[in-house]
Amino acid sequence: KNQVEQSPQSLIILEGKNCTLQCNYTVSPFSNLRWYKQDTGRGPVSLTIMTFSENTKSNGRYTATLDADTKQSSLHITASQLSDSASYICVVLNFGNEKLTFGTGTRLTIIP
């Protein structure tokens, strides 16, 4: 069964600090992995998309890593801001169809 697991489930950090969110997946065959940011009551917004050949991809203060051998990914947020408070969802696309498998997300709260 295709699954995406994320940890931690929730995280609270002080503004300005860094943090790293984890994602493990069992989706096969693998096409690409995406990280989305979802504000409360809103639709998800894409941060990065990575294929199996990409190890690292950055988008401003967000840096995603992917290890296709161990089927693990991480999202590192640098110098956190209050606006980073949201759920961060790891999503994997199956090769051969258009079905996205979503993780349950990490709820990140930045406190001043």
Place this chain on the structure above:
Amino acid sequence: DTGVSQNPRHKITKRGQNVTFRCDPISEHNRLYWYRQTLGQGPEFLTYFQNEAQLEKSRLLSDRFSAERPKGSFSTLEIQRTEQGDSAMYLCASSFGEGTGGFYEQYFGPGTRLTVT
């Protein structure tokens, strides 16, 4: 605003009633997706269209659910005889793509929050 739009944003209905949601994708996008998201969970795939053709349906889409995209533009999702377990956020996304397994970015709408009482 040229993003994905969904209407209504919120819907409260009594158990047993029928509801219909609408999604307007980004105009040049040929693919449209429906997802369901319950509180504290990630979205779950329901179905997707390429133009007007419904190409894939999840087993989550019971016979009480039906989705259409008659002219390959907007789409509707209807739930008949709603149950309390249908309470969720229903998200629509659109993309432009050909073939499978690509990088086609899916752009999400704000969702319709359904509450069944």
